[in-house]
Amino acid sequence: xxxxxxxxHCIASEAKCERYEQGGICREQGHWIVEIQGKRFTDPEKLSxxxxxxxxxxxxxxxxxxxxxxxxxxxxxxxxxxxxxxxVIRPCAKAGIYKLELSSAKPGEKKGSVECWLPRDSRGPQxxxxxxxxxxxxxxxxxxxxxxxxxxxxxxxxxxxxxxxxMKLMEAMAEExxxxxxxxxxxxxAGPDVPFEAVVNVTSLCKENNFDRVYTDPYN
Numbered sequence: 001x002x003x004x005x006x007x008x009h010c011i012a013s014e015a016k017c018e019r020y021e022q023g024g025i026c027r028e029q030g031h032w033i034v035e036i037q038g039k040r041f042t043d044p045e046k047l048s049x050x051x052x053x054x055x056x057x058x059x060x061x062x063x064x065x066x067x068x069x070x071x072x073x074x075x076x077x078x079x080x081x082x083x084x085x086x087x088v089i090r091p092c093a094k095a096g097i098y099k100l101e102l103s104s105a106k107p108g109e110k111k112g113s114v115e116c117w118l119p120r121d122s123r124g125p126q127x128x129x130x131x132x133x134x135x136x137x138x139x140x141x142x143x144x145x146x147x148x149x150x151x152x153x154x155x156x157x158x159x160x161x162x163x164x165x166x167m168k169l170m171e172a173m174a175e176e177x178x179x180x181x182x183x184x185x186x187x188x189x190a191g192p193d194v195p196f197e198a199v200v201n202v203t204s205l206c207k208e209n210n211f212d213r214v215y216t217d218p219y220n
Contacts, residue, residue: 001057001058001070001071002071002072002073002101003036003037003054003070003071003072003073004036004037004072004073004074004075005034005035005036005072005073005074005075005088006034006035006036006075006076007032007033007034007035007074007075007076007077007080007084007085007088007196008032008033008035008076008077008080009026009031009032009033009077009080010031010032010033011030011031017031025079025143025195026079027081027140027193029081029083029084032080032081032084034047034084034087034088036050036051044087044091047087047088047091048091048094048095051072051088051091051092051095051097052091052094052095054068054070054072054095054097055068055070055092055095055096055097056068056095057070058070059096066096067096067098067120068095068096068097068098069099070097070099071099071100071101072088072092072097072099072100072101073100073101073103073113074088074089074100074101074102074103075103075104075105076102076103076104076196077104077196078104078195078196078197079195079196079197080195080196081192081193081194081195081196082136082190082191082192082193082194082195082196082198082199083192083193085102085196085199086192086218086220089118089216089218090218090219092118092218093118093218093219097118098117098118098119098120099115099117100115100116100117100118100216101113101114101115101116102114102115102116102196102199102200102203103200104196104197104200112197112200113200114200114203114204114207115207116188116199116203116214116215116216117214117215118215118216118218119185119187119215129179129183129184129185130173130174130177130179130183130184130185131184131185131187132149132150132170132173132184132185132186132187133149133150133187133189134147134148134149134166134186134187134188134189134202134206135147135148135149135150135189135190135191136188136189136190136191136194136198136199136202137154137190137191137194138191138193138194138195138198140193144157145157145194145195145198147162147166147202149166149169149170149173152169155169159201163201163202163205166202166205167205167206167209167211170184170186170206170209170211171209181209181210181211181212182212182213184211184213185213185215186206186211186213186214186215187215187216187217188202188203188214188215188216188217189217189220190216190217190220199216203216
């Protein structure tokens with residue numbers, strides 16, 4: 001069963017957010033709302049309680065009792081701050097939910113959706129893995145997204161060119177360590193102000209280039 005969490009910009013009717021209304025990127029935490037099954041949540045504890053209850057309703061693997069097989073779809077406006085998304089992801093991780101899907105698409109659209117699971121325990125034999133940490137940062141002064149691999153320099157800020165540079169770096173790292181792409185674990189470490197769409201884009205980019213094991217970091 002899929003549980004949907006919706007994140008959108010919403011403020012009191014008498015209030016205004018000029019930045020958002022003019023097409024800018026709003027970073028006022030109180031202007032963003034989380035909804036699950038049509039109910040709004042502003043209290044983190046109540047949100048965690050609902051997610052825990054949903055997780056408990058679908059624990060079917062007796063060998064992994066702490067895990068839940070619930071699938072959570074987080075649908076958010078493209079410019080939603082990643083920190084609001086994390087307010088949903090953290091209680092999912094705590095409750096043992098690992099099946100996440102991120103979507104910046106409108107209901108009914110497929111493009112703009114991507115699976116981005118949370119890290120989970122390995123059931124099988126331990127194999128050598130290459131861990132790659134992909135950082136996504138937001139530059140508020142210039143209004144741009146910046147991306148880099150581990151401690152390396154930032155790649156180009158151009159979405160396409162920078163994406164190509166990221167993939168070349170990751171492929172070179174895999175080749176150097178003699179690691180197949182399937183054994184590479186890509187951890188997305190996004191800053192709190194990063195637009196939601198930027199995380200969806202970089203996750204999709206990894207998967208399109210056969211780096212399928214992409215995870216978000218729930219506690220960054």
